[in-house]
Amino acid sequence: MKTPRASLLLGLLTLAACGAAPSTSTSPPASVVSPAPERTLISYGLYELNITGLNTEKPAATVTAPGLSAQASEVSGLEFTPVSFGTYTDEQTRIRYIRASFKVTNNAGQALSVPTYVPIDTDGQLATAGTTPFRQVKYFDGSDASERAADLQLSTAYRVNTATGTNEIDPGATPLVQGLDTRGLKVAVPAGTTVTRVFREGWQGGALAAGATQVVTFAARVQMAADAKQDPFQFNLLFTVTDNPAPLPKDQAAPTVALTANPATLTATGPVTFRADAQDDVAVQDVKFYDGDTLLGTDDAAPYEWTQNYAAADNGIHTIRAVATDTSGNTAEAQTKLTVDIRSLSKGSLSANLVRSNRGEPVTGSAVTLYAAGSRTEIVATGQTDATGRVSFSDLPEGTYDLVFRKPGAAGSELIGAVVRPGLNPQYKVAQFDAQNPTAATNVPKLALLTPTEVAADGTAKDWKVLTPGTVMNDKVQLRAYTTAENPSPLQLKYLLFSLVTFDPSSGQMMELRNALTSIDAGKVTPGMESQDSGQITLDPAGLSGDIYVQVSSLDFNNNRSAYLMPVRLQRSAAPGTVTAPTGVKAVGYTLGERINYIYRTPGPETLDAQSVRPDSNSWVTVSWDMPASTEGLTGFRVLRATEKGGPYTEVAFAGAAQCSTSTKRCTTNDNTATLEIGQDYYYRVKAIGATEETSAAPELPSTRLLPPFAPQLLSPGPEQTGVDLLPLYTFKTNAFQGGATGLRVDLRVSDSFTAVGNFDAPPLQLIGQNGSYRVTGIGTDTRDYGKWVSYDPASDTMKVPHDLTRVRSGLTPTPLQANRRYSWLLHKAFAYRLQDPTQPESVTNPVVAYAVYSDPETTKIVPGGVTQSVITIHHFMTRP
Structure with missing residues (x-):
């Protein structure tokens, strides 16, 4: 039994000339019952119009007996001979018009007064797609294109008016006539096939005497896709021929409808069935069920009903509506009340x-x-x-x-x-961000979330459906998001951000891995699909399985933000295996002196992968560990954090094998949780998960401590100070050690404010504070004791660097500044850091585990992957005359 497709309704309701349109239904389509008498009609056989080469220069059309591959010379007394076939495209509307003309010879032995070529919908061996008369719908590569069947719209043939350049119905073509009473038409079909529906429309020719011929033109049109590969290349149309069906009885009376809800009051989470008793003097086309203004679903076969699940979140009184429509378009509505009163003990x-x-x-x-x-x-x-x-x-x-x-x-x-x-x-x-314009509206973007109904061999979605709670996904998460028509237009959207989310089962701590970012073209200000649309997004499951969440966030140009959270179930095809405990777990905390852009890129495993997307942050922790010898059987990793060596440990991040680098042999992820605190020691462990679970050993020392922002204050020369000596002493307050830093690095730079020449850059300096003592040294191989020339006063937390330190340290006379000139001085690169054991010297076994970065302008950055501020404070000053 074929399954009706919800999207077919939209396609066939817009036919240029169409009979009763199919609809979504939980039941197979069935003939409607009408009190009007039926007139017996004779079927002159079953035929199949075969069209191929739609998007080529040489399209072709034939009529065959269903199941035969050759042209039928005579079928049930009617002979079809191809005359012409053609297509053309309206480039403005992107609609392709299709027409196929045949010479029909009446060899049936009797005259036909009004021969009518009626489409039919079948099931079984010769099943048509959905509730359409089309079958064998295929793309250029021969793959199935049944999802496009609903987009093929039957019509009278069109032509181009050469005088106006517009498209118009061809008055000389065989007209497609609607509203035909074909209820009494019985069509004989091959064994294994059943007739689901005979359409109430058909192409009607003129009188056709026995032995005579006439030309009949079949026609359709289709809305073309952006990519021609997504347009139908071929299709077949099943039809029968009958003589002079009468028009459906004139119907001006609306149907009647009554509505019930069972149960009328819902006190426990579960389903409610809405049933409509709909009658019409001719025929009921369908019944649509609404909760308020929200369409729940459509049923086109009696008994007309819809079942909907409700939960405690739906508590309240709901107005349920049933709208019945007859075949003439007359409607009637009934209402009932549903009370949802779920007082969960949970x-x-x-x-x-x-x-x-x-x-x-x-x-x-x-x-x-x-x-x-x-x-x-x-x-x-x-x-x-x-x-x-x-x-x-x-x-x-x-x-x-x-x-x-x-x-x-x-x-x-x-x-x-x-x-x-x-x-x-x-x-x-x-x-929640500062508004770009505090007086602008704070309405957040509204989104529609979709997931593929089916995925092609190349991984692209064949069709889409609404993403609903509990949707099952296999091995990867595939999504699409776009802004809806509910948004005001114009809407200036910055981006759509996709992430995977899970929660620590004991603490409820939210963990998030941001996997994909879709920037929206600033010129696309009209909400909707194909405009502010992410397209297909595929997320790496990063070691997750079972019940997880996907989160889709949006941000507009006023920084209004919406975040949609949806529970889904992720199934993994690979069988879990035994795992070993991770080793070599390290953690490095980062704190920035200023907030940077909301989105920045931080590295992953490959040189810390410049393409992985992470959020803006004042502080976060990057956790890494040794890549296992084999990832076979590995489901994923969980990163655990505690404030004491003995725990308790809480899950704060997750990762999969994709976060492991085959070149560096390290696995990397970030702790981005909102519960990180400045000045707190943190211990990290990593758990490997497969058929077994193995956790790394607890560290003896804290893995890291988040340092407060490093914010040195430039003291002298002061801002816009005049009369500065030509050999100034550059003085600044460090503001580093009270937060637990082991040391700091500063690069002092002095330059002419206007020409930027004659720079006097001091050599990079390092101030180390350990065990109550402080010393100033060079950087790297420069291990000289700079305490001879550079002073640091712990009491005032100030550091003083003499002008032209490079010459001073060499025993040379410093080069003075020029008189009466404007200069600038700044800390070009500056950061504080902390060693794992602050009491011991830095070494391979005692590495830096935390940075507080004030300025990070170098090509090789302290902050991994992100562009941080290069300069925060600059003091301009004037030298003395």
């Missing part, structure tokens, strides 16, 4: 950490409204983010919720689809 909680960047800048004082999912009228609770950017809601019924964040001067932010499940207590991470 309760849970959720919290959200609202941040301006990935971490380091919480958004405080943002008003938070919690709604039932999909509703903006049913307020479940309200709150406000505290000094840490956190808001919590407890005692919530199990279900799905939306969180809306609003704050003066900030852009809008919404999390759509937050799940509450007993025992999980999820901690969601949500971003």
